[in-house]
Amino acid sequence: MTSRTATLDIRTPEGIVFSLPLAGPMLRFIGFVLDTSTVNVITQVLVTLALVFIMVSPDIVIALRILLPFIVQVGYGIGCEWLWRGQTLGKWVLRMRVMDAQGLRLQFSQVVMRNLLRPVDSLPLLGFVGAVAMFLNRHNQRLGDLAANTVVVRQPRLREPDLDQLLSRKYNSLRDHPHLEARLRQRVSPAEAAVALQALLRRDELDPSARVGLFSEIAARFRSLVEFPPESTEGLTDEQHVRNVLDVVFRVRRDDPAGAAKSAGRGELEELAGK
Amino acid sequence: MIIDVEKFVTAERPFWSELEQLLGRLENEPGFQPDLAQLRRLHYLYERTSSDLAKIATFSAEPETRAFLENLVARAYGEIHETRRRGHRIRPVEWFMVTFPRTFRRHARAFWLGVIITLAGTALGAFALMFDPDAKASVLPRMFANHLGDPAKRVAEEEKSGGTAAHAGAKARFSAHLMRNNIQVSVNAMAFGLTYGIGTIVVLFYNGVILGLICADYIIAGQSKFLAAWLLPHGSIEIPAILIAGQAGLVLASALIGRGSRASLRERLRQAAPDLATLIGGVAVMLVWAGFVEAFLSQYHEPVIPYSLKIAFGVVELGVLWVFLARAGLKPTTDEQAEGGLPAAKLPQST
Numbered sequence: 001m002t003s004r005t006a007t008l009d010i011r012t013p014e015g016i017v018f019s020l021p022l023a024g025p026m027l028r029f030i031g032f033v034l035d036t037s038t039v040n041v042i043t044q045v046l047v048t049l050a051l052v053f054i055m056v057s058p059d060i061v062i063a064l065r066i067l068l069p070f071i072v073q074v075g076y077g078i079g080c081e082w083l084w085r086g087q088t089l090g091k092w093v094l095r096m097r098v099m100d101a102q103g104l105r106l107q108f109s110q111v112v113m114r115n116l117l118r119p120v121d122s123l124p125l126l127g128f129v130g131a132v133a134m135f136l137n138r139h140n141q142r143l144g145d146l147a148a149n150t151v152v153v154r155q156p157r158l159r160e161p162d163l164d165q166l167l168s169r170k171y172n173s174l175r176d177h178p179h180l181e182a183r184l185r186q187r188v189s190p191a192e193a194a195v196a197l198q199a200l201l202r203r204d205e206l207d208p209s210a211r212v213g214l215f216s217e218i219a220a221r222f223r224s225l226v227e228f229p230p231e232s233t234e235g236l237t238d239e240q241h242v243r244n245v246l247d248v249v250f251r252v253r254r255d256d257p258a259g260a261a262k263s264a265g266r267g268e269l270e271e272l273a274g275k
Numbered sequence: 276m277i278i279d280v281e282k283f284v285t286a287e288r289p290f291w292s293e294l295e296q297l298l299g300r301l302e303n304e305p306g307f308q309p310d311l312a313q314l315r316r317l318h319y320l321y322e323r324t325s326s327d328l329a330k331i332a333t334f335s336a337e338p339e340t341r342a343f344l345e346n347l348v349a350r351a352y353g354e355i356h357e358t359r360r361r362g363h364r365i366r367p368v369e370w371f372m373v374t375f376p377r378t379f380r381r382h383a384r385a386f387w388l389g390v391i392i393t394l395a396g397t398a399l400g401a402f403a404l405m406f407d408p409d410a411k412a413s414v415l416p417r418m419f420a421n422h423l424g425d426p427a428k429r430v431a432e433e434e435k436s437g438g439t440a441a442h443a444g445a446k447a448r449f450s451a452h453l454m455r456n457n458i459q460v461s462v463n464a465m466a467f468g469l470t471y472g473i474g475t476i477v478v479l480f481y482n483g484v485i486l487g488l489i490c491a492d493y494i495i496a497g498q499s500k501f502l503a504a505w506l507l508p509h510g511s512i513e514i515p516a517i518l519i520a521g522q523a524g525l526v527l528a529s530a531l532i533g534r535g536s537r538a539s540l541r542e543r544l545r546q547a548a549p550d551l552a553t554l555i556g557g558v559a560v561m562l563v564w565a566g567f568v569e570a571f572l573s574q575y576h577e578p579v580i581p582y583s584l585k586i587a588f589g590v591v592e593l594g595v596l597w598v599f600l601a602r603a604g605l606k607p608t609t610d611e612q613a614e615g616g617l618p619a620a621k622l623p624q625s626t
Contacts, residue, residue: 012352016325018345059444063451070455074462085302101541105353109552116555120466120474143469147527149545190341 006140008151010103020103020153023096025134028152032127034090039076043069077115082108095155101139102149110148117144173232174244180226181248187225193249196222196242203239215239284340287327291347294320298350321351373604375557378550379519380600382526389479389521396483401491403484411488418456422489426496433501433576450570457513457562461520465527465555472528479521486514504582507589509569515596516561523554568592 007019023031050064080088086098086106098114100106121130121142130142139151175181196218203211219238222245233241297317300307309317328344379386403410412423421429460478467474493502530547533540572585 010349010352012325012348013356014322014325016329016348018328018348020345020349057447059447062445063447066448066451066455070459100353103349103352103356105357107549109549112552112555113548116462116552117466117469119463120469147469147531147544148548149541 006138008099008101008103008139008153020099021156022140023094023152023154024140025131027094027096027154028134028140029127029131031088031090031094031096034093035076035088038089039072042076043072046072074115077118078111081106081111081115086111091152096152097155098150099153100149101141101145101151106150110150113148114144114150117147120144172244172247173236174228174248176232177228180228184222184226184245184248188222188245188249192221193246196246197250200239200242200246212238215242218242219245283327283330287323290320290323291327291344294324294347294351298347298354301354302350317351318355321348321355324348324351369608370553371557371560373608374553376600376603378553379522379557382522382550382554385525385529386518386522388525389475389518392476392479392521393483393486393518396480397487397490398483399480400484400487400489402487404488404491405495411492414484414488416485419485419489422492426493426498426501430498430501430576434578446570446574449574450566453569454563454566457517457566458559461517461558461562462555464517464520465523465551468524468527469531470528471531472525475521475524475528478524479518482517500582500586501576503589504576504585505573508573508585508592509565509589511589511593512561512568512596513565515593516558516565519554519561520558523551523558526554527551 006022008022009017009019011017046068047065050061050068053060053064077088081098091097098106100110121127121144123129133143134140141151145151199214199218206214215238219241222242236244297320324344325348328348331341331344415422464475464478467478490502493499526547530543533543536543
């Protein structure tokens with residue numbers, strides 16, 4: 001069985017690597033339920049609208065009642081994923097998207113294939129075969145995805161951590177040394193910063209001795225990355241040192257006009273990313 | 276190395292925005308054909324943004340910027356490194372009249388294999404009926420219940436009204452029912468290619484058995500002319516359509532098995548996907564036509580419509596279909612002429 005936090009790693013010929021988080025079976029099942037409900041609602045609306053033809057012929061109304069559910073069922077996934085760049089309503093709500101497994105442009109034939117092969121994934125019922133295939137596949141692909149060479153990726157909404165709850169706005173002695181501050185921001189890796197942040201978030205769940213040990217290790221790591229003058233770190237506990245480091249890494253200087261400009265820029269970036 | 280992230284983001288943002296706009300045009304404007312200068316600019320912006328992503332990837336405090344750049348680079352990568360032909364405009368007529376028959380011919384061997392499997396089923400069905408008349412009741416599905424009785428009696432009853440009583444006032448719903456059922460069977464025949472072709476073979480063979488049982492039953496009862504007049508108008512399109520769906524299933528199975536191919540499974544499936552979508556789309560169009568003909572023509576019999584006329588109609592349909600599949604799309608399209616002839620991979624093969 002594969003890890004549920006699987007990612008699609010793509011290395012471009014230019015040597016750039018980017019990772020896209022893959023949607024897991026549970027998330028996709030919820031999306032499937034949402035889409036099935038949507039298909040049912042659309043079908044009901046269209047079947048009701050078809051009643052206008054009763055004046056022409058009741059036979060046509062019944063014919064439409066036979067055909068419309070089938071057309072909506074087949075056409076919904078194909079139409080939405082093609083026109084909406086790999087998304088259906090269920091996928092949009094859950095921030096998922098169908099992509100080519102090699103990161104290339106999603107082709108119409110791929111969309112058609114993954115949707116038309118759904119009957120096999122649905123065998124014997126409720127998508128059992130597809131679910132088994134997803135659990136056995138490292139990219140969480142059902143059989144339709146395998147044949148169409150597609151994957152479903154997650155597009156998580158990234159939010160800045162609520163630093164105000166974690167970090168006090170007290171004087172931070174590390175900020176007295178802007179050049180070391182800049183070096184610290186450059187040297188602390190995203191993974192290290194994430195570990196330290198999680199440690200602070202969960203600090204009250206830890207045993208006292210474990211808490212002291214954990215923050216001692218993290219602080220030692222940060223100290224090894226950038227050495228601040230002793231007067232800046234004197235008297236600070238390991239936990240306070242970690243707080244100060246995170247404050248430097250995550251929080252833009254309030255009195256820094258460039259920082260304020262950056263905050264405004266982030267809004268623009270989010271707007272662009274959301275397009 | 277970046278020291279001042281804020282300054283870096285401010286300086287680079289115009290390039291990211293420009294790339295975003297260019298990608299937006301490429302993705303949303305099917306008719307947009309960038310000229311050489313625009314392509315060079317796209318490549319430059321892609322490389323610059325990739326480089327920015329590599330620089331910023333180590334910064335803890337820039338998750339949004341990193342995610343944004345990853346998204347941008349991923350989209351640009353998809354556009355720049357895609358080698359498959361891009362469908363600039365939706366051209367349903369060209370697709371059906373050119374792409375579909377060409378695709379059919381490219382996989383002619385799979386089609387003929389499907390024909391052999393179906394004929395084997397037909398022979399078994401015919402033999403089963405000859406040796407055990409009760410086989411009809413146990414093999415035929417419920418939708419063929421009207422064929423369970425004595426064919427001669429059915430023909431006599433049908434000819435009393437000339438078929439006008441059958442589905443009277445319900446022709447549209449009968450037609451819709453036929454279309455839905457046949458398209459569903461065809462999609463299944465293709466989809467079950469995923470079982471390494473076993474499911475497709477079962478679907479084709481079973482359809483052959485049903486066909487063999489019904490044909491043998493009517494022929495033994497001396498109702499060959501009625502059978503031909505009833506079956507040919509819609510069957511001359513419907514049966515080949517199911518066979519083409521089986522062809523698609525066998526093409527899918529062949530891509531999975533990959534015998535004699537050095538390409539990876541992923542590459543084989545990537546190559547097969549457009550052909551499968553084309554074949555099943557063509558099948559759907561054929562079955563819509565067959566559904567109309569079966570509901571609005573096949574159900575009428577003598578004296579309303581002479582059998583010879585119905586048989587002639589069916590034979591003409593079959594001939595037109597044969598010529599269409601064998602000859603349509605042999606000449607290069609206008610676009611292909613402009614590009615210097617047929618693409619090598621799409622050269623039609625002889626059936």
